[in-house]
Amino acid sequence: MYTYYVLRGTQESKPVELEGEIDEEHFSGVDLGDGREILAFLVQVVDREAGVAGAWEEAELTDSFFDREDLYINFHGRWMRRSDAPWRKDRDN
Known part of the structure; x- marks a missing residue:
């Protein structure tokens, strides 16, 4: 269970x-x-409170013991773990 975020x-x-x-x-x-x-x-929630849509690129989610931290990226409009991103050398992702 995640308890802390950085966006x-x-x-x-x-x-x-x-x-x-x-x-x-709150959730x-x-x-x-x-995480997704x-x-x-x-x-x-953040975009609604700010009144403007942000361009969110990455996030960190941490559990209550701070022994699990997952890094996420917004890859083509969808959140995924950075380690799961389909990086390819033959094109610009």
Whole structure:
């Protein structure tokens, strides 16, 4: 179960790094063990509160013991673990 996030990207052409806690109260209905679901929900909330859609590029999710940290990237409009990204040398991803 993830309990902490760091979200990086840009809003209104300015670099932004947001961080905070993940809890059942603020993430109701979201599987707190599913990183992609958490990030999709988080991006919607952040963009709605800011009143402008950001260009979110990467995120870190950490568990309650801080012994598990997963790095995610927004790859072609979808969140995935950085280690799962289909990097290819024969084209520009």
